[in-house]
Amino acid sequence: MSIDFEFDRAVRLMAFKWLDSQKAIHGDVLPREILERGFVFNGSNVPIVGPQGIFKPRIIKSIPLSITTIPGGPLTMISGMVHPSFITDTGEKTPIIMKM
Structure with missing residues (x-):
């Protein structure tokens, strides 16, 4: 099975537009809850985060979209470019990081 990296890239770019x-x-x-709900891309729902840890939505075939650490942990990642948004449900600011 081949991976369509351009498709994955388009999903990731849409994720950042949605986050903005x-x-x-x-x-x-x-x-x-908003991050778990995510956005729709080409008719498919794309959650930003999963229940825990490394998360790759079904629509993405290559690299995971997000990595969530414990509350108060060192970071929450969206696949390695700093995005100005923050994710937390405890009130603490945790940076989202992106690598394209």
Whole structure:
């Protein structure tokens, strides 16, 4: 099975556009429920985070989309470029990091 890296890249770019739109609505701290709900891409739901740990939505075939550490842990990642949004459901600011 071959991996369509351009498709995966398009999903990741849409994830950042979606995060920017959510930040405009909710501010720097996004509720976890919103990240779990995610966005729709080509008719498929794409959650940003999963229940725990390393997470790759079904639609993505290559590198995981996010890595979540414990609350108060060192970071929450969206696959290695610093994005100005923060994820937390405890009120602490944890940076989202991205590698394209």
